[in-house]
Amino acid sequence: MIEFKHVSKVYENGTRALDDVNIHINPGEFVFIVGASGAGKSTFLKLMMREDVPSGGSIQVNDFNLGTLPKRKIPYFRRTMGIVFQDFRLIPTMTVYDNVAFAMRVIGTKESTIRKRVPYVLNLVGLANKARNLPQELSGGEQQRVALARALSNNADIIIADEPTGNVDPQMSLEIVELLTRLNDGGTTVIMVTHAHELVQQFDRRVVILEHGRVVYDGNTKESGDMLQSSQGHLDRAYIDSFDPTFAITGENTAAALDESIKKYGNSKLKDTSGDFTVYLDKSAGSESDSQ
Numbered sequence: 001m002i003e004f005k006h007v008s009k010v011y012e013n014g015t016r017a018l019d020d021v022n023i024h025i026n027p028g029e030f031v032f033i034v035g036a037s038g039a040g041k042s043t044f045l046k047l048m049m050r051e052d053v054p055s056g057g058s059i060q061v062n063d064f065n066l067g068t069l070p071k072r073k074i075p076y077f078r079r080t081m082g083i084v085f086q087d088f089r090l091i092p093t094m095t096v097y098d099n100v101a102f103a104m105r106v107i108g109t110k111e112s113t114i115r116k117r118v119p120y121v122l123n124l125v126g127l128a129n130k131a132r133n134l135p136q137e138l139s140g141g142e143q144q145r146v147a148l149a150r151a152l153s154n155n156a157d158i159i160i161a162d163e164p165t166g167n168v169d170p171q172m173s174l175e176i177v178e179l180l181t182r183l184n185d186g187g188t189t190v191i192m193v194t195h196a197h198e199l200v201q202q203f204d205r206r207v208v209i210l211e212h213g214r215v216v217y218d219g220n221t222k223e224s225g226d227m228l229q230s231s232q233g234h235l236d237r238a239y240i241d242s243f244d245p246t247f248a249i250t251g252e253n254t255a256a257a258l259d260e261s262i263k264k265y266g267n268s269k270l271k272d273t274s275g276d277f278t279v280y281l282d283k284s285a286g287s288e289s290d291s292q
Contacts, residue, residue: 001027002048002158002189007057009043009213017043018054019213025191027157030184032200032221033193035210041193044210045162048191049083050074062157079107082151086163088143090135090150096122097131100150107154121149125179141172148179159183161192165199173199181205 002025009018018040025031035041046052047059050066059066064077090099100118109117122128125145135143144164151159161180165173177192177199184190194200200207201221209217 001062003060005058007054007059009047010055017213021215023208027189028187030181030190030205032205032207033191034197034200034207036195039210040213041210045193050077080156081158081160082156084147084151084161084164086166088147090143090146092135095132095134096127096146099146100153103150103153117153121152125149141168144168144176158189163194165196177203
């Protein structure tokens with residue numbers, strides 16, 4: 001269970017990132033958190049992962065009250081969730097197997113358990129035959145699936161996916177969300193933060209739309225169409241224009257501009273951001289090590 005009650009967040013420079021946010025997520029739900037840049041999505045995640053604290057209101061995640069949670073207990077809280085980042089955050093010198101195993105080794109999980117669990121989760125994400133490959137030998141979509149396998153390695157109650165389709169092509173984006181929905185069907189709570197509203201509309205799941213730090217919609221995908229278009233249209237235009245102003249979207253040429261941009265930039269090389277790495281650990285396995 002995740003519950004935000006009248007949560008606000010105001011930064012020192014006066015920016016109000018969240019304003020009276022009320023969201024209740026039941027165990028086993030799949031929720032898309034949607035919003036344009038600056039809508040409050042990143043702040044929402046930081047508060048939910050206890051990387052920051054709210055200026056007002058309360059946040060409850062399972063048995064943890066995040067407003068009163070002592071620092072020494074934050075690592076144990078984070079073991080209840082697995083995090084999938086947009087930029088993968090794989091360790092480039094480790095194989096796929098060891099990238100996944102690392103999240104278990106840092107908390108002292110027995111090697112016998114690791115040898116059973118890692119092949120299992122790699123098989124779940126369709127990468128059993130890539131266990132000995134290095135990250136740079138994989139496609140962007142495969143690297144994202146390794147990141148998902150790592151998030152699953154400690155059998156977390158909650159999977160948080162932060163723009164997991166941002167660095168992969170449209171087909172792989174679809175496959176990643178389909179994989180997340182299958183995990184959700186098995187009982188895992190999934191929260192996916194995204195601005196890809198066209199992708200969201202392909203799945204019959206709950207959608208929460210943030211605008212200027214406030215919840216402007218909370219309902220099912222089928223009824224969210226107009227709100228998504230209103231909330232996201234300017235972001236999609238900015239995304240295309242940032243690649244090439246000649247593809248600026250106006251009126252009748254919207255579809256043509258999107259198609260041309262995808263053709264021209266769909267296979268662009270990914271920026272190498274693999275140097276940063278964060279592990280959120282499982283509540284039940286191993287020792288009481290802090291997250292790395």
